[in-house]
Amino acid sequence: AQSVTQPDIHITVSEGASLELRCNYSYGATPYLFWYVQSPGQGLQLLLKYFSGDTLVQGIKGFEAEFKRSQSSFNLRKPSVHWSDAAEYFCAVELMEYGNKLVFGAGTILRVKS
Amino acid sequence: ETGVTQSPTHLIKTRGQQVTLRCSSQSGHNTVSWYQQALGQGPQFIFQYYREEENGRGNFPPRFSGLQFPNYSSELNVNALELDDSALYLCASSEDAPQEQFFGPGTRLTVL
Numbered sequence: 001a002q003s004v005t006q007p008d009i010h011i012t013v014s015e016g017a018s019l020e021l022r023c024n025y026s027y028g029a030t031p032y033l034f035w036y037v038q039s040p041g042q043g044l045q046l047l048l049k050y051f052s053g054d055t056l057v058q059g060i061k062g063f064e065a066e067f068k069r070s071q072s073s074f075n076l077r078k079p080s081v082h083w084s085d086a087a088e089y090f091c092a093v094e095l096m097e098y099g100n101k102l103v104f105g106a107g108t109i110l111r112v113k114s
Numbered sequence: 115e116t117g118v119t120q121s122p123t124h125l126i127k128t129r130g131q132q133v134t135l136r137c138s139s140q141s142g143h144n145t146v147s148w149y150q151q152a153l154g155q156g157p158q159f160i161f162q163y164y165r166e167e168e169n170g171r172g173n174f175p176p177r178f179s180g181l182q183f184p185n186y187s188s189e190l191n192v193n194a195l196e197l198d199d200s201a202l203y204l205c206a207s208s209e210d211a212p213q214e215q216f217f218g219p220g221t222r223l224t225v226l
Contacts, residue, residue: 004156036217043118043204043217044157090156100208101147101170102215104156 002027004093006105013081014113021076021108023091032094033074034102035065039087047089050074061085086112118207118218126224132193135221139186139207145169146188147215148180151202163188192223200225 005024013019025031032051036044048059055067065076074091088109092102119138127133139146145164149157159172163182177193186207192199202222206215 034214041219043219044206045217046214049214092156100145101159101162101172102149102157102206103159106154106156 002093002095002103004091004103004105006089006091006108008108009106010109010111012111012113015083016080019076019078019081019085019110021089021091021110023074023076023105024072025074025091025093026072027093027095030069032096033065033067034092034094035059035063035074035076036090036092036104037087038090038107044090047076081110081112083112083114086110118205118216120203120205120218120221122221123219124222124224126226127195128226129195129197131195131225132191133195133223135190135192135203135205135223137188137190137205137207137218139188139205140216141186143186143207143209143216145208145210145215146182146186147206147208148188148190149204149206150174150199151204151220152198153201157204160190195225197225199223 003026034049035047047063048057050057050067088107090107091105121136147162148160151157160174162170166182179191182188202220204220206217208215
């Protein structure tokens with residue numbers, strides 16, 4: 001079955017430090033990949049997406065992600081974290097079968113310490 | 115351009131009751147999807163509607179049903195509520211797939 005794994009439930013980084021959030025997927029074909037961010041009590045905001053082409057994609061708020069087919073990974077990175085980046089981050093795969101549904105990972109909670 | 119809106123924001127029901135949650139999609143978006151997000155988990159796909167027809171369904175029982183209307187609004191109905199139905203319910207709209215899905219702020223349902 002298709003699945004998305006985010007191995008880190010919680011990550012704490014210092015403000016100004018770099019960040020990498022891991023995401024692995026299990027899917028037969030090349031999927032459409034997304035990273036969403038969710039602040040407490042809020043809906044999901046799209047950070048970036050990969051459909052095809054350049055495997056390094058740029059998103060909003062200074063985030064980027066790299067698609068690595070050989071590793072079935074789509075890790076999210078940011079060179080310098082700001083306190084406002086504290087939130088929960090979800091990786092998702094879009095499956096194009098009987099509609100287009102998103103399959104989400106369990107999420108990674110990012111804490112930023114000053 | 116207005117975003118996706120959902121109502122109500124919060125809702126408390128008792129076990130066995132029925133509930134209707136509402137969503138207003140972005141204008142021009144033909145597709146609406148509903149997701150259930152239990153505490154501490156990622157969102158789970160419930161179903162999707164495209165031009166008022168069901169276009170995909172996740173692993174949810176038939177007591178979860180939906181409707182989509184021509185005016186870009188939609189409903190999620192849940193009958194015979196169970197305690198495990200307590201969750202944040204998110205709707206998301208999009209143009210024809212594959213496209214970004216735009217999420218609403220969600221409805222927090224508590225079943226007592």
